[in-house]
Amino acid sequence: MVHTFSCLYKDFAIDVESGSCFEIDSLTKALIEQKNSLDIGDFLASYAKAQIDEAKLEIDEFIKRGSLFSESNFNFESTPIDQVKALCVNISHKCNLACSYCFAGGGDYHSKETTSKNMSLATAKACIDFLIKNSGNRYNLEIDFFGGEPLLNYQTIKDAVAYGREQEKLYNKNFKFTVTTNALNLTEEMIDYFNKEMHNVVISIDGRENIHNKARPDLKGGVTFSKVVKNALVLKKKRQTSYYIRGTFTANNLDFSKDVIALADLGFDQISLEPVVLPDNHPLAIKEEHLPILLNQYEILAAEYQKRKGTDKAFNFFHFNIDLKGGPCLKKRLSGCGVGGEYLCVSVDGSIYPCHRFDGMKEYRMGDIESGIKNKEISYYFQKSNLLTKPHCNNCFAKYFCSGGCNANNLEFGGNINAAHKISCELMKKRIECAIALKVICS
Amino acid sequence: MKHIKKAIETVINNDRHSGCGECQTSCQSACKTSCTVGNQECLKEIRINNKEIKQD
Numbered sequence: 001m002v003h004t005f006s007c008l009y010k011d012f013a014i015d016v017e018s019g020s021c022f023e024i025d026s027l028t029k030a031l032i033e034q035k036n037s038l039d040i041g042d043f044l045a046s047y048a049k050a051q052i053d054e055a056k057l058e059i060d061e062f063i064k065r066g067s068l069f070s071e072s073n074f075n076f077e078s079t080p081i082d083q084v085k086a087l088c089v090n091i092s093h094k095c096n097l098a099c100s101y102c103f104a105g106g107g108d109y110h111s112k113e114t115t116s117k118n119m120s121l122a123t124a125k126a127c128i129d130f131l132i133k134n135s136g137n138r139y140n141l142e143i144d145f146f147g148g149e150p151l152l153n154y155q156t157i158k159d160a161v162a163y164g165r166e167q168e169k170l171y172n173k174n175f176k177f178t179v180t181t182n183a184l185n186l187t188e189e190m191i192d193y194f195n196k197e198m199h200n201v202v203i204s205i206d207g208r209e210n211i212h213n214k215a216r217p218d219l220k221g222g223v224t225f226s227k228v229v230k231n232a233l234v235l236k237k238k239r240q241t242s243y244y245i246r247g248t249f250t251a252n253n254l255d256f257s258k259d260v261i262a263l264a265d266l267g268f269d270q271i272s273l274e275p276v277v278l279p280d281n282h283p284l285a286i287k288e289e290h291l292p293i294l295l296n297q298y299e300i301l302a303a304e305y306q307k308r309k310g311t312d313k314a315f316n317f318f319h320f321n322i323d324l325k326g327g328p329c330l331k332k333r334l335s336g337c338g339v340g341g342e343y344l345c346v347s348v349d350g351s352i353y354p355c356h357r358f359d360g361m362k363e364y365r366m367g368d369i370e371s372g373i374k375n376k377e378i379s380y381y382f383q384k385s386n387l388l389t390k391p392h393c394n395n396c397f398a399k400y401f402c403s404g405g406c407n408a409n410n411l412e413f414g415g416n417i418n419a420a421h422k423i424s425c426e427l428m429k430k431r432i433e434c435a436i437a438l439k440v441i442c443s
Numbered sequence: 444m445k446h447i448k449k450a451i452e453t454v455i456n457n458d459r460h461s462g463c464g465e466c467q468t469s470c471q472s473a474c475k476t477s478c479t480v481g482n483q484e485c486l487k488e489i490r491i492n493n494k495e496i497k498q499d
Contacts, residue, residue: 022449
């Protein structure tokens with residue numbers, strides 16, 4: 001399967017099975033589309049036969065090399081394994097913001113029983129022990145301190161990390177810690193500590209001041225932008241790399257490219273802006289009718305990314321990162337994020353869920369951090385799902401980049417983890433087209 | 444080549460991609476809601492490129 005597309009006023013092709021990518025002229029694009037049995041009308045009529053033959057020869061050359069119209073040549077079976085490598089640790093369900101779109105329900109997630117609670121140090125240490133015990137021979141282990149607002153349980157983070165550093169030496173493991181914070185209470189002492197211990201720091205800022213303040217007020221409805229940006233800039237200055245400014249866009253800022261550019265203009269150069277996840281009846285939900293605007297926004301963003309590349313205003317947009325020569329292995333591309341298997345979430349009370357999106361959903365509770373996973377059926381349910389069990393992915397050019405999408409989104413919007421969430425699919429495909437275009441142009 | 448102006452040729456399914464499981468879990472990187480597995484890096488390759496292969 002070969003997918004052709006236009007982006008940044010140029011034409012491209014991606015050979016889906018090999019992953020090879022090409023910048024092509026419009027004649028080659030038409031010839032590939034013709035080979036794909038698409039109707040190209042009388043497009044070829046304006047070209048001389050010699051030109052057409054020349055382009056066909058070039059296509060044939062890449063077909064012979066296995067880089068165009070290549071066939072799938074692998075067998076893959078999802079064999080569930082009882083090994084974990086990453087935990088999202090919801091260290092606090094407390095929050096000092098009242099974001100209008102919070103998927104965590106303001107910190108209580110799906111269970112009122114854990115509202116406004118912090119994880120105890122004993123439970124946090126048990127997360128370290130659980131991960132080491134269940135990680136098999138994997139060396140690199142990951143823990144993301146998430147919430148709620150993790151800084152509201154800062155001392156427990158520090159104590160748990162110190163315990164992790166002791167244990168990793170004993171068991172020949174390497175913990176990579178991450179913290180995701182709204183940065184409202186971020187101090188210089190915390191920044192210095194994070195720079196020493198955290199593999200990555202993710203800070204939530206939504207972009208333009210008015211957009212952020214409207215979406216992310218404090219608990220009294222007050223504005224937070226100035227304080228958050230001030231703190232985040234100190235972190236960026238001291239840290240330089242291995243951080244992300246991670247924002248959310250909603251129906252309220254469909255022109256979200258302006259928010260990415262606003263963040264870049266503030267001095268941030270590692271930026272990720274994500275579509276909000278909300279039910280269709282929510283006033284801030286992204287809907288299908290928004291798609292044409294949103295797809296165009298990614299194109300605008302790609303143009304700005306290209307324009308700034310190599311200048312002191314350059315920025316890295318998370319979804320435009322792509323490694324066309326290497327990247328993740330086929331196994332990872334087929335199996336996806338690892339939800340319910342190698343990636344799990346631990347709630348403040350020690351309950352284990354398939355991922356952070358399921359925290360508090362009793363029907364998905366897999367066990368607890370002290371006694372381990374008791375309901376392995378849930379784990380196997382997720383682990384058996386992969387790219388090949390998702391029929392809508394069969395003929396999608398993006399399948400080896402998105403791996404079938406977010407299972408939580410698929411479940412919430414499509415009714416099961418193997419269903420497609422159309423909005424996520426369309427946004428994903430456009431982001432991948434932009435990423436490929438930028439990579440090929442800059443190669 | 445006149446018509447195919449640039450090419451980045453690769454093979455997703457080859458021996459280099461062995462499934463060692465040491466790479467970063469995609470949800471841990473930044474997004475938490477709209478995962479792009481394909482933009483993750485292969486840690487094994489990074490180590491090889493940096494000649495830091497002692498952990499393999």
